[in-house]
Amino acid sequence: MEALKEALMGALENHVAFTIPVLGGIPVADAVVVTWIVMAVWMILALALTRRLSVRSPGRVQTALEAAVAFLNGFARDTIGPHWRSFAPYLGTVALYIGLSNLIGIFGLTPPTKDISVTAALAVMSLVLIYGAQFRYNGLLGGLKKFAEPMPLLLPINLMEVAIRPMALCMRLFGNIVGAFIIMELIKFLVPAVVPAVLSIYFDLFDGLIQMAVFVFLTALFTGEGIKDAA
Amino acid sequence: MTVGMIAAGLAVMTGIGAGIGIGIATGKASEAIARQPEAAGKINSTLLLGCALAEGTAIFGFITALIMIFMG
Numbered sequence: 001m002e003a004l005k006e007a008l009m010g011a012l013e014n015h016v017a018f019t020i021p022v023l024g025g026i027p028v029a030d031a032v033v034v035t036w037i038v039m040a041v042w043m044i045l046a047l048a049l050t051r052r053l054s055v056r057s058p059g060r061v062q063t064a065l066e067a068a069v070a071f072l073n074g075f076a077r078d079t080i081g082p083h084w085r086s087f088a089p090y091l092g093t094v095a096l097y098i099g100l101s102n103l104i105g106i107f108g109l110t111p112p113t114k115d116i117s118v119t120a121a122l123a124v125m126s127l128v129l130i131y132g133a134q135f136r137y138n139g140l141l142g143g144l145k146k147f148a149e150p151m152p153l154l155l156p157i158n159l160m161e162v163a164i165r166p167m168a169l170c171m172r173l174f175g176n177i178v179g180a181f182i183i184m185e186l187i188k189f190l191v192p193a194v195v196p197a198v199l200s201i202y203f204d205l206f207d208g209l210i211q212m213a214v215f216v217f218l219t220a221l222f223t224g225e226g227i228k229d230a231a
Numbered sequence: 232m233t234v235g236m237i238a239a240g241l242a243v244m245t246g247i248g249a250g251i252g253i254g255i256a257t258g259k260a261s262e263a264i265a266r267q268p269e270a271a272g273k274i275n276s277t278l279l280l281g282c283a284l285a286e287g288t289a290i291f292g293f294i295t296a297l298i299m300i301f302m303g
Binding site: 009012036079168171172174175176178179213214217218 | 276279280283286287290291293294297301
């Protein structure tokens, strides 16, 4: 039992990959390095897959990409409403990042979303997006008035939501990834062969993709809530 | 140590509520899709949202348990 706890503690810690030797040493966590890898993968894919695009004779890759972008745009239009256009690229980027971050455990790297700082940063970005959009499309007064909807009695609850929404987004993503990680470690401790591989399909692949969808969906929904009926 | 372990076990009991909630939601969603298959897309997205929110309670309990075990 103690050995298992030690092993779990070691696996749950966020290791420092290396230290930049300026200003007394800036620690760079594993999550940051893996994030760079994720960024590099998506940038190279984006550059490689969008070469030789053509209107008259689209290739197989181009058709698939167009279908994906059309799906993303349709999703944004359905959940955000008339002002969907400027939000679709951000939602797509976050989806790609979280998706690959959750799946990268399969390739033996630590998923960045296992670090609570990463999910907290994502949640703060969502917070800025949600309330930034609310004030951007309703104006200062209209944005403030949104807090008193559907009736002024609910004002304290709406103000509490400002803190609760990002907190819940952050904890949901972090808790799911860490939970799946711990369960996988426990199974590996009990049965080191075959069984972990089968269950990893559920805990790494399926759960990771579901959490990506949930995070993006909730961000889009909260954003749409604030600006759906704005002019 | 032992009291902390018991507390962690109690905290993780939130999973029961989330399980019941998600179960009811999924059952109702299946019924709704069986009744109106053409509305499956909208029902699915509502179900996903409801499940995510119901699951949140389980996650909070789980994180509380983790904090108790590893930091308490």
